[in-house]
Amino acid sequence: MGKASTSSTTKDALVLFDSLRSAYSATPTTLKIIDLYVGFAVFTALIQVVYMALVGSFPFNSFLSGVLSCTGTAVLAVCLRIQVNKENKDFKDLPPERAFADFVLCNLVLHLVIMNFLG
Amino acid sequence: MATRNLGGFLVLILAIAICEAASVFQPISDSHRSAGSELFTANDGSFGSLEEAYEALRSFEILGIDKKSDIRTATCQSVVDKLGSSSSAPKDLFYALKVNSILKCKVNDKIFEGIAARLKAIANTASSLLDFYHSIGSLVLIKDQSSEVDVLLADAGGIFHSIKSLSQSDGRWRFSSDNPESSTYAAGLALEALSGVVSLASSEIDQSKIGTLKSDILKLFDSVEKYDDGAMYFDEKVVDLRERQSPLSTTASVVRGLTAFAAVTSGNIKVPGDKILGLAKFFLGIGIPGNAKDFFNQVDSLASLESNKVAIPLILSLPATVLSLTKKDRLQVKVNTVLGSSAPPLTVKLVRALSSGSKVASTIESQELKFDRESESHFLDVPKSVDVGNYIFVFEVVLHDSEDEKVYATGGSTQVQIFVTGVIKIENAEIVVLDSDVGSIETQKKLDLAGENSLALSANHLQKLRLSFQLTTPFGNAFKPHQVFLKLRHETKVEHIFVVGKSGKKFEIILDFLGLVEKFYYLSGSYDIQLTVGDAVMENSFFRAIGYIDLDLPEAPEKASRPPTPAIDPYSKYGPKAEISHIFRVPEKRPSQELSLIFLGLVFLPLIGFLVGLLRLGVNLKNFPTSALPATFGILFHVGIAAVLLLYVLFWLKLDLFTTLKWVGLLGVFLLFVGHRILSHQASTSAKLKSA
Structure with a gap:
């Protein structure tokens, strides 16, 4: 019973993952790129947090700027994704080029601040 | 302890008080000799130049220091080289001959003859004073060193005239006819050169010319300058920084010229004796000079004054200016020539003793000092009327032989500050x-x-x-x-x-x-x-x-x-201060370098993952515009972003915020323009696709 239920849970999970993957494969490539970018930024931030946990937060401003640079750019990328996604009716009239220009501008401003804070 | 401190302090005051009244000139003594042998030191037996060698040898000769043998070999070699070379300048020959006059190196008479002929030619055609000085000086030296060589000047009168034509109305001289500035230093050189001409003349020089020269000397002595303590010196009036001569070398030059001229002319030059004495006091008053040139000038001038024909200065000096009544000190006065040899028979009189309180009234009557042959000093018991205090004693030197008065200059009365101490x-x-x-x-x-x-x-x-x-x-x-x-x-x-x-x-x-x-x-x-x-x-x-x-x-x-609050110990004010130890913040503990490098590598992992992911997604640049203009804008857009990011890196490394903002502003405008162009182009193409 127990064994059967465990195997069925695993099976359910696999089914769930499969369905998720097949649903996601339908996502446009543009959005996949953005997702990949967000993942990259988040992982970089995570590595920095792990490093801080091991070593201590001595140059605290450097740590903060590193992590915030990653999370900040991730958040901006998420915003870009929301605006570019065609299924979002709110931004239907907004051309993706305009959204990309916003993304670039915001990133530049964010990194100016980050560089100032880096020490 | 405290008493001793105070005693030391009083001795200091006394010393200072004596220094202030330092008008006592001491003749040349042993301290000069030891200073002289230290100042003139030869490197491995030779001097830098023959001029330096001459100055050293001459000073040694005057002071009676026997060092000739140490430097003879090397110096004689360069003397012979200089004299043998046909290209030597008159100045080099002059100093080589001067050195030779002291060392007496072996020089062939033939060489002398050759040099003499050359020097005569130079003397006949020279136009600058230094050429005259060196050539004629050299000829005089050859005359003294070799009796065989003919050095007499045929046209002595003409040369005399051409040197004299450089003289000025105030007794000074010009270095050459095209140089309008006159110099006292040059006057000394000219007098020495002229005395050489007189001694080398084959026929007698016109006496009227010598007479005018004598009055020139008197005019020159009108410009002598004077210190308060009686010392006199010559100084250049025109400050020409390039060839500025110090008062010492200027005075030495005049003294050399005057004594050389007085030695070759008959009849006396009427320079007042007290001026000669003043010059002697100037040379003695500078003490022991610290450099070789000054030392030579001092000693050589004093030696010239020691045996000059104008007036030989006699220096009155006191071994001690502090007399103790309790110890029954006697007043001791010495009278010597400048180099310390004994004076002719004379009497020293104590004319007046002025108490420092009353500058006018003399506390004693005129008294004669008793001469002690053994110590060559004049002694006097401190007069009864002289109590403890601070006095100015006025001495007078009277020569016994009236003939001596023409030869020696005693300078009338001499004032000396004397401290008479005693137990109160x-x-x-x-x-x-x-x-x-x-x-x-x-x-x-x-x-x-x-x-x-x-x-x-x-x-x-x-x-x-x-x-x-x-x-x-x-x-x-x-x-x-x-x-x-x-x-x-x-x-x-x-x-x-x-x-x-x-x-x-x-x-x-x-x-x-x-x-x-x-x-x-x-x-x-x-x-x-x-x-x-x-x-x-x-x-x-x-x-x-x-x-x-x-x-x-x-x-x-x-x-x-x-x-x-009790004052801090006043001596500690001047003592060493307590050492300041700087405390710096303890540096934070840093992680090991390996760990940091590992994490640096780890940070790149997501980036690689990102790139790999891009490849797997099959990303392409097909949407990149193909036509020329939009492609340029596209490239420029990316270049602009890269430039801004590079600027940020520079900002992190070295730039300050203001410079960065300025550049960001410029790049921002550029980026806005190209970004707008490329993105609107993209938007219009995608809109076309949609509508199509």
């Missing part, structure tokens, strides 16, 4: 505590200020303290020292100093404690009493504790000022 008697010293209102004596103690005292007094604020004593000189006169201080010192190291005034014959001070309570900060208790009596001429100056007084003062009222 302290008498009738007593200390009394008085009742303030009645004036009746409460306690009275005799003091022996010559020995130790340990008084124990007590007084209250209604009483007075009176200290009195008398000071008399060995001759019984009242004496007033520079410093008489009474010091009261409380246990808490608060000090009060009072000046003890002179009333009548007595020194007396009355301390009325009622008026002083405030000054004493109402501090009751034991006060040490210290008395200071000091003067430069008082041999038994003292600073002595004479006991203590127990003061009973009223309680301090509320508003009374607090006693000052």
Whole structure:
């Protein structure tokens, strides 16, 4: 019973993952790129947090700027994704080029601040 | 201990006081000899140039230092080289011959003949004073060194005239006819050159020319400058920085020229004797110069003055200017020539002795000093009328032989500052505590200020303290020292100093404690009493504790000022300060380098993952515009972003915020423009696709 239920849970999970993957494969490539970018930024931030946990937060401003640079750019990328996604009716009239220009501008401003804070 | 300190201080004052009156000129002595042999040092037996070698050899010769053999070999070699070379300049020949005149190196007469012919040609055609000086000087030296060679000048009158034509109306000379500036230094050179012409002349020079030259010398001596102590010197009037001669070398040049000229002409030059003496004092007054050139100028000029034909200066000097009455010191005066040889028979008279207090009245009558043949000094017991104090003695030198007066310059009277010291008697010293209102004596103690005292007094604020004593000189006169201080010192190291005034014959001070309570900060208790009596001429100056007084003062009222915090030891003010140790923040603990590098690598992992992911997604650049203009804008857009990011990196590394913002502004405008162009192009293409 127990064994059967465990195997069925695993099976359910696999089914769930499969369905998720097949649903996601339908996502446009543009959005996949953005997702990949967000993942990259988040992982970089995570590595920095792990490093801080091991070593201590001595140059605290450097740590903060590193992590915030990653999370900040991730958040901006998420915003870009929301605006570019065609299924979002709110931004239907907004051309993706305009959204990309916003993304670039915001990133530049964010990194100016980050560089100032880096020490 | 304290007494010794004060004694040292008084000796210092005395020394300073003597230095101020330093108008005593001492002739050249052994200290000059040792300084001379140290100043002129040859590197491995030879000097830098023959000029330096001559200066060293000449100084050694004058001072009687035997060092010739050390430098003979190397120096003679360069002398022979210089004389043998046909391209040597007159100046080099001149100094080579000068060195040879002292060392007497082996030089062939043939060589002399060749040089003499060349030098004569130069002397006949020369136009600058230095050429005349060197060529004629060299010819004179050849004449002295070799009797075989013919050095006589055929056209002596013509050369004399051409040198004379460079002279100025004020007795000074120009270096050449095209140089309008006249110089005193040049006058000395010219006189030396002219005296050479006179001695080399084959026929006699016109006496009228020599007469005008003598009056030129007198004019030159009108421009001599004078110090307060009687020293005289020549200085260049025109300050030409390139060839500026110091007063010492200028004066030395004139002295050399004058003595050389006086040696070759008959009849005397009427330069006043006191000017010659003033020049001698100038050379002696500079002490021992620190550099070889000055040393040579000093010693050589003094040697010229020592045997000159104008007037030989005699220097009056005192071995000691501090005379002690207790030790029965005698006044000792020496009269020597500048180099320290003995003077002709003469008498020294003490004409006047002016006390420093009264500048006019003489305290003694004129007295003659007794000559002691053995020590070559003139002695006099200190006259009875000269008490302790500070005096100016005026001496006069009288030569016995009236013929000597034409040869020597004694300079009339000489003033010397003399300190006469002695033991001062302290008498009738007593200390009394008085009742303030009645004036009746409460306690009275005799003091022996010559020995130790340990008084124990007590007084209250209604009483007075009176200290009195008398000071008399060995001759019984009242004496007033520079410093008489009474010091009261409380246990808490608060000090009060009072000046003890002179009333009548007595020194007396009355301390009325009622008026002083405030000054004493109402501090009751034991006060040490210290008395200071000091003067430069008082041999038994003292600073002595004479006991203590127990003061009973009223309680301090509320508003009374607090006693000052005890001063820090005044000597510590000048001593080394406590070392300042800087404490820096302890550096934070840093992680090991390996760990940091590993994490640096890890940070790149997501980036690689990102790129790999991009590849797997099959990203392409197909949407990148293909036509030329939009493609340019596209490239420019990416370049612009890269430029902004690069600027940020620079900002992190070295730029400041303002420079960065300025550049960001410029790049931003550019980026906005190209970004707008490329993105609107993209938008329009995608819109076309949609509509199509």
